[in-house]
Amino acid sequence: MSVILKTEKLHVAFSSREFRQTAKIALNSLDLEVNTGEVFGFLGPNGAGKTTTINVLLGFVPPTSGSASLFGIDVRQPIARQRIGYLPEMTYYYKFLTAEELLRFYARIFGLSRTEADTRIDRLLKLVELEPARKRPIKSYSKGMQQRVGLAQALINDPDLLILDEPTSGLDPLGRMKVREIIQRLKNEGKTVFFSSHELGEVETVCDRVSIIHQGELKAIGSVSEVMGQRASLEKAFLDIIGYQLQPAP
C-alpha cells in the first residue's frame, strides 16, 4: 500500500494582529500518513486543528514549518490537486445554476472533454440520487440535496483521494445515511477517503483507520479497534484521549 497523503512535523502558527499577543499555534508537529484505498477518519473537538490541516493539504494555508504532500507532490503546487476531490463543510453552491450546469462548470476546470463530462455527470447524478432534479436550479434544493451536489462536484474528476470536511454536518438522519452510503460505495471502488467528522458512530462504521487531534497535536492514530482499546465505544475513547472527565450525575 502506498502513502497518498503525508504530513511531516507540520507546524502552523497564526500571528496575532493584536499588540503583544503571541502567535496562535494551530498545528504542532503533526505527522500523518494515509494509505491508498483506505477510509481515514480525522477526529477532534472544535478548534483542534482539523480544518487547518485540510486547508494546508489544499494549499489554502502555507505551513509555518514542516511539510505536507499529496501523491508525493508538495501541496503548494497546484498540480497536487489534480487528482483530489474536496467537499467543504456546508457550502451554498451557485444558486442560479442547475446541478448539471454546476458539474459541467467544474468539469471544464479539469479540462474534461464534452463527451467525458456528459458521461461523468450522468453517472454522478445517479450516484448522489439527483437525477430527477438535474435541471432544477440549486436554489430550490434542500440542505441534503445541496450536500449531495457538493459530493458530486468533488467526484467530477474521478479523484483518487477524496477530502471531506464534516460531510454530514447539518443533515437529517436520512441525509447522513445517504452520504455514508456514498462513502461506502467509494471505498468499495478503491478510492481513498480522508474525512473529518464529529459523528463518531459514522466514523466507527465506515473508517479503516482514525486519528484524534487535540489542540493541534496528534493524540492517537490507528485502526478503530486500536484506538478504542479496552473502552466500550469510540466516543468513550475519544473523550478519554482528549482528556475530558465525565462528571458523575448529582
Add this chain to the structure above:
Amino acid sequence: MNTIFALAGVAIKELYRRKDFYVLFIITILICLVMASVNIFNDAKIVRYLKEISLLLIWISSLVIAITTTARQIPAERENRTLLPLLAKPLTRMQLILGKFLGCWIACGLTLLCFYIFFGALAASREHQLPLLNYFQAATLHWFMLGVVVALSLFGSLVFAAPSSNSTICFVFVAGILLVGRHLNQVAVTLAEPGRSITYAIYYAIPHLELFDVRDLIIHNWPLMAWKYFGLAILYALAYMAALLIAACLVFRRKAVN
C-alpha cells in the same frame, strides 16, 4: 484558457439570470419611449435631446451593472464558501481573477449591445438614418471604459470586505473621474505646493474615463473620430485594465481564503 472561460461563463450566466439587468433595461426603455412620444416646444431638433438623455441613462445603467455585478463576485464566493472547492481544483488565483474579470466584462458588453440596439432603433425611427460606424466607435469605447471600471471594482472587492462599501467607493471614484477628472490639472495650477504636486500626481495616475465618452458622435451626428486616436484610447484602457488586474492578483495572492 479553458478554465478562464469556464469561470467567465458562470459570471455571464449570473448576470442574465438575475433581475438587475432586466429592471434597468425596462426602466431605460420606458423612460426613452415616453420621451420619444412627446414633442416638447415643437422643436425640430428635439431628437437630439432625446438621444442625449437616452445615452445618459445607458451610461448610468451600464455603470450600475458593471460595478454591482463585479463588486459581489469574490465576496459572494467567499460568503457562500464556493471559493474553497474552486481553489481546491488545479486552478491558480490569477486564473480566478482573470475569469471573473472576463465574465463581468463580456456580460457588460452583452448588456451594452442590448442597450445600443434599442437606442439605435429608437434614434433611427426619428431621424431615418443610422450611422453604424459612429455607433461602433461610441459603443466600443464605452465597453472598454467599462473594462477599466470592472477591473477597478474587482480590485476593490479584494481590498474592501463588503460589496456595498466597494460599490459605493467605486461609484464615487468613477463619478469623480467622469465629472472632474479632466479639470484636475487646471485646479493644480491654482494651488500652492505640496497641493499642486499631489493634484498633478492624481491627475496623471487616475484612468481618464472621460476620454471614452464620445456620446456627441451620435447625438450630433459628428464625423467619425480618427481611427488612430480610437486605437490609442483602446490601448490606454487595456493598459489600465492590465495594471488593475495585476494589482488584484497581487492582493489576492496574499489573501487568506477562509
